[in-house]
Each structure stands twice: as C-alpha cells, then as structure tokens.
Amino acid sequence: MRIGELARRTGVSERSLRYYEQQGLLAADRTPGGQRDYPDAAVDRVIRIQELFAAGLHSRKIAELLPCMRDADGGPSEIADAKLVAELTAERDRIDRMIGDLISSREVLDDVITAASQPDDRPVNLGRPG
Amino acid sequence: MRIGELARRTGVSERSLRYYEQQGLLAADRTPGGQRDYPDAAVDRVIRIQELFAAGLHSRKIAELLPCMRDADGGPSEIADAKLVAELTAERDRIDRMIGDLISSREVLDDVITAASQPDDRPVNLGRPG
C-alpha cells in the first residue's frame, strides 16, 4: 500500500511515517517512480511504534528494539545484547512508574469529575436512592 | 521551606519549581528579602503536578484542575464547571488509552528481555530444571 492508505489505516500522519523511515524504524519498498510501497505488516508495526513512543522511548532505542521483537513474520531476527537488555530493563522500570503515575492522575481526574457531578457534601452513594 | 529543600525533597529542579509558579501551579510566600518560602504541603502538591505532567496534561489544564482538587487542607476550593468536566473526561479517556499503550509496550520490552535471557527456542520454563 502507499503512504496515504497507511496513514489512514493507522491514524499516523504521512509526515510521521516518513520520519519513521528516516529514523530507521520503518522500511518501505519503492515503486519504479520512487513512491513508497508498504507491506500489510506495516500497519501493525506503525501501531507498535506509536505505542513505544507513547511509552516515552526515543526513536533510537525503538530502532534498536524493533529487530529483537517477534512480529507477524515469526521469531525475532536478533537477540538483544547485554547492554540493550540493561537499557530496556531500565525503560521497563520507568514504564512501571509511569503507569503508577497515570493511575494516580486518573484518580485525581475522576475525583474532580465526580465531585462536579455530586455537588453536595454527603458521602458518595453508589446505589440509587429509590 | 526554601526552594532548594523543596527541590531536594521532590526531585524536581529549582528551574521547574519556578516555572510552576510562573504557570500558576504553585504559590509561595516570600521572605522580606524576596526569597520563596514554601509550606510543607508544597511537597505533595509538586508531586501531584509532576504526575499530571507525566499523564500528558499541559500546565494550563493543570492550573484549572488544581483548585478543584481535594488536598491536605480539606475539601476543594472550587467545583469544576461543565466545560472543565468535559475536558477532564476527555483527558481521562486519553489516560486510559495511554495506560493500555504502556501495558502493551511493557509486554514488548518484557518479551525482548526474556528472549535475551533464554536464548534457545524451547518454550519458556518457569521452574528450574532440577
């Protein structure tokens, strides 16, 4: 598929897809005329890349990580070396802390939303009065 | 307490603490000489602010949200209006998606880390051979 369709199917801008290629995250064949031609598997890959960005990994680390992932094709094409394992372990720990922060923030938002829906002081009543 | 101690106790840089003040997130009294003087409650507040930043909220939204939070002092000083509730609900949904992404990314990292620790192809063995 070409870049427009991939963008549509992933919700990622064409600009970002080209950036991913530039960063070595996403390869594409080229048509004789020079236009990018992506395999179907690119959809999953792009979604994975977005998740990793959302998790706060930088493109370089994602580039190192991707070849070690098991994708639709089968097993990983590389095994992470000790240095990468150490880095990924640190990232995983950071992600765990981040999840904790997110859960905490979610509660804060939820409290404020709930307080606005129940403006009086009486304790939260989970059932309905009747 | 002064800014240096607050920075030490929260792990947030002095630069960021001043920025939070500038953004209306964190108030401080001033000594006669003009130096910031924070109450003890500032520690919790700064941690909360950091969590909200980590959750991807921008400073302006945090500034609107903070007065509606229940803090150590007691109840919230304001109730979120309908517009803010709508925005916070959208943020909460985004956070939920983000948590999902993070969990997904965490699994990816974990797989790669595990694969590197168990380089052979045999299925994962949770016990020890002996």
Added chain:
DNA sequence: GTAGGACCTAACATTAATGTCAGGTTCAAG
C-alpha cells in the same frame, strides 16, 4: 496526452518543559 490527486524532497516552524548561564542579592555564621 492531460488533468488532478497522491506523492516526493527539503527546509523551516512549533511546542512545552526543562537546562544553563550571567550578573546581582539575600542569608546565616563567624
């Protein structure tokens, strides 16, 4: 072959929190 949409590269802009530096002031201790 031509029209128009989709695509190409390249360059510059943006955002938002944070880092860093410079030049000056305050504070606590001797």
Added chain:
DNA sequence: CTTGAACCTGACATTAATGTTAGGTCCTAC
C-alpha cells in the same frame, strides 16, 4: 563586616516529534 552558599530574575538553548509549506514528480482515468 565578610564570606560563601543559596537564592533572585532574565535570557537563551535544547529536545524530539510533528506541522507546514514550496516546488516538483508520479499515477490513474479519461
């Protein structure tokens, strides 16, 4: 008083993904 650490303001820099624009090429349908 003086000294040195801590603090002040203000300005500029950085980062990293993404937006935007310009000027040109490709592709499909007619």
